[in-house]
Amino acid sequence: xxxxxxxxxxxxxxxxxxxxxxxxxxxxxxxxxxxxxxxxxxxxxxxxxxxxxxxxxxxxxxxxxxxxxxxxxxxxxxxxxxxxxxxxxxxxx
Numbered sequence: 001x002x003x004x005x006x007x008x009x010x011x012x013x014x015x016x017x018x019x020x021x022x023x024x025x026x027x028x029x030x031x032x033x034x035x036x037x038x039x040x041x042x043x044x045x046x047x048x049x050x051x052x053x054x055x056x057x058x059x060x061x062x063x064x065x066x067x068x069x070x071x072x073x074x075x076x077x078x079x080x081x082x083x084x085x086x087x088x089x090x091x092x093x
Contacts, residue, residue: 018080027079034075039068 021027043051043064050056056064 021080021083022076027076027083030079031072031075035068035072038071042067042071 046067047056047060047064050060
């Protein structure tokens with residue numbers, strides 16, 4: 001990742017620090033990859049029939065957007081947790 005995050009060796013992280021990690025380019029790129037891949041699969045499973053019938057309205061588009069958002073948020077949260085854990089172990093050495 002290059003460098004360590006400013007976590008001040010605290011057990012908890014501030015929202016500002018969490019967001020700093022979450023919006024770092026490597027974390028955003030990873031989240032987008034998962035969002036497109038997993039979200040695309042889930043959209044196909046959950047909305048494929050409506051897409052094929054051309055029955056996609058604004059409500060369904062909202063559902064599709066949320067379907068893509070969920071894997072992004074899961075990936076981002078997981079990445080932030082992993083980075084924090086790595087840095088905690090690294091600073092303990």
